[in-house]
Amino acid sequence: MRPAVRCFGLAAPLLLAASVAHGIEQGEPRSGIAFASPETRAMQADDTANPGLFWVLDGEQLWAKREGAAQKSCGDCHGAASASMKGIAARYPAFDDKTGQAVDLTGRINLCRTRHQQATPLPHEGKEMLALTAFVGFQSRGLPMAPPADPRLAPARAQGEALFTQRMGQLDLSCANCHEANWQGRLGGSPITQGQSNAYPLYRLEWQGLGSLQRRMRACMVGVRAEPFDYGAPEFVALEAFLATRAKGLPVETPGVRP
Amino acid sequence: MPRTLINVPKTAKAGEIVEVRAMIAHPMETGQRMGVNGAMIPRDIVNRFVCTYGSEVVFAADLWPAVSANPFLSFSLRAKEAGVITFSWTEDSGAVHVATADITVT
Amino acid sequence: MSPIPHLKRRDVLLGAAAGLAVLALPARAMARPEMQEAVKAFTKGAMAQEGRVRLDLSPIVENGNAVPLTVDVESPMESADHVRRIALFNEKNPQADIAIFHLSPASGRARISTRIRLATSQQVIAVAEMSDGTYWSQTRDVVVTLAACIEVL
Numbered sequence: 001m002r003p004a005v006r007c008f009g010l011a012a013p014l015l016l017a018a019s020v021a022h023g024i025e026q027g028e029p030r031s032g033i034a035f036a037s038p039e040t041r042a043m044q045a046d047d048t049a050n051p052g053l054f055w056v057l058d059g060e061q062l063w064a065k066r067e068g069a070a071q072k073s074c075g076d077c078h079g080a081a082s083a084s085m086k087g088i089a090a091r092y093p094a095f096d097d098k099t100g101q102a103v104d105l106t107g108r109i110n111l112c113r114t115r116h117q118q119a120t121p122l123p124h125e126g127k128e129m130l131a132l133t134a135f136v137g138f139q140s141r142g143l144p145m146a147p148p149a150d151p152r153l154a155p156a157r158a159q160g161e162a163l164f165t166q167r168m169g170q171l172d173l174s175c176a177n178c179h180e181a182n183w184q185g186r187l188g189g190s191p192i193t194q195g196q197s198n199a200y201p202l203y204r205l206e207w208q209g210l211g212s213l214q215r216r217m218r219a220c221m222v223g224v225r226a227e228p229f230d231y232g233a234p235e236f237v238a239l240e241a242f243l244a245t246r247a248k249g250l251p252v253e254t255p256g257v258r259p
Numbered sequence: 260m261p262r263t264l265i266n267v268p269k270t271a272k273a274g275e276i277v278e279v280r281a282m283i284a285h286p287m288e289t290g291q292r293m294g295v296n297g298a299m300i301p302r303d304i305v306n307r308f309v310c311t312y313g314s315e316v317v318f319a320a321d322l323w324p325a326v327s328a329n330p331f332l333s334f335s336l337r338a339k340e341a342g343v344i345t346f347s348w349t350e351d352s353g354a355v356h357v358a359t360a361d362i363t364v365t
Numbered sequence: 366m367s368p369i370p371h372l373k374r375r376d377v378l379l380g381a382a383a384g385l386a387v388l389a390l391p392a393r394a395m396a397r398p399e400m401q402e403a404v405k406a407f408t409k410g411a412m413a414q415e416g417r418v419r420l421d422l423s424p425i426v427e428n429g430n431a432v433p434l435t436v437d438v439e440s441p442m443e444s445a446d447h448v449r450r451i452a453l454f455n456e457k458n459p460q461a462d463i464a465i466f467h468l469s470p471a472s473g474r475a476r477i478s479t480r481i482r483l484a485t486s487q488q489v490i491a492v493a494e495m496s497d498g499t500y501w502s503q504t505r506d507v508v509v510t511l512a513a514c515i516e517v518l
Binding site for chain 2: 468470479480
């Protein structure tokens with residue numbers, strides 16, 4: 001009898017092989033770039049060939065642009081990003097005192113806009129937000145992911161881990177089914193990676209543009225035929241908080257390049 | 260206005276062959292894709308690239324939709340004299356985007 | 366027991382082979398003739414000989430949206446003997462044309478790199494036009510792997 005669950009015909013036999021696959025706990029965390037072709041790796045490594053740099057350059061301009069009723073720029077408070085933002089993206093998501101919740105970089109930028117610039121929040125996946133997160137992330141490039149030892153983040157991390165291992169969608173798959181149990185396997189023609197979060201926002205050849213980690217997770221959720229969470233949903237921030245602990249030590253690659 | 264990223268060595272010896280790179284932020288919309296409601300997204304590409312060194316055109320390219328988004332080009336030049344290297348990208352609409360770089364020749 | 370008693374194993378095998386041949390036909394019919402026509406238009410009907418051109422691109426690519434390639438043509442790039450143009454054509458995209466590069470002795474070296482789109486696994490050809498009016502080429506086969514999980518827009 002044919003298996004009831006099929007994803008391009010290859011997933012079913014692959015997933016049945018789960019018992020012989022290796023979990024991440026048996027090795028070091030490995031960035032998605034390690035699974036990419038030499039051509040894709042070269043594109044990421046060379047700033048004159050990496051199209052993600054366009055977003056970084058746009059972000060640099062936005063950093064200096066006065067916004068909102070307060071007519072303040074990011075730089076008016078934070079000064080030169082090369083100093084003030086160095087290592088910041090490596091430590092996000094962080095805990096926000098005022099809301100009492102975990103907040104990712106996108107959320108932090110929008111909190112800055114509403115609280116300090118008195119400006120409207122930017123759309124999550126819009127060009128401006130991607131440019132700002134790419135620019136801030138770029139200031140940490142090469143630094144190890146360093147999730148903070150803040151106990152107030154524990155509930156979000158626990159929720160994120162629970163979501164990571166929870167089966168969902170019509171294919172009834174969890175993130176962990178692919179990215180923990182089968183990360184050395186292949187799905188169709190593509191290698192299955194560990195699903196690490198150290199290169200976002202990143203330039204995806206499939207997207208022909210830059211996108212956030214949440215866009216990637218939404219695509220995964222649609223892939224397993226689940227209803228994706230909304231952009232900025234607490235569930236996504238919780239997943240990001242868990243993924244950051246999982247990526248601890250991997251160098252920030254923003255803006256990464258992936259197929 | 261689209262952004263450009265160009266890479267030209269600042270200095271070169273006379274007669275030296277240098278590698279030049281040019282990239283422009285552009286969707287290179289093929290005209291083959293369907294948008295919302297099944298309507299075709301109209302073609303919008305950079306169809307011509309020209310590189311001028313001093314007053315001489317030293318490299319040019321005609322491009323079709325099969326060139327990737329954010330088109331990337333790398334080619335060579337023979338350094339002859341100090342001057343300005345000009346890069347221009349022409350879109351289907353006729354809009355032209357220009358970037359320049361100075362080169363010092365010793 | 367076979368549902369059709371008179372059918373022998375050999376007949377079944379032959380039938381299967383014929384079925385394969387029939388299945389193969391549409392694929393061949395789908396290969397457009399335009400790549401060769403596009404090359405002929407570029408060479409103004411002249412023969413493009415194999416050689417002197419090196420088309421470097423990975424035989425297997427992860428995503429057809431951006432396939433990096435480099436074309437290198439053997440030439441002294443002097444006014445008496447140089448590469449005038451390099452053209453790239455493909456076999457199975459909606460259009461055969463990819464790009465035409467215009468070079469001169471000022472280029473110093475006949476070497477270009479770019480990134481192209483390939484809709485599916487197919488052939489790509491690089492053709493160089495020399496200053497003496499001859500044409501040289503190299504053809505490469507590329508397998509474009511498709512991601513299992515792609516984003517639905």
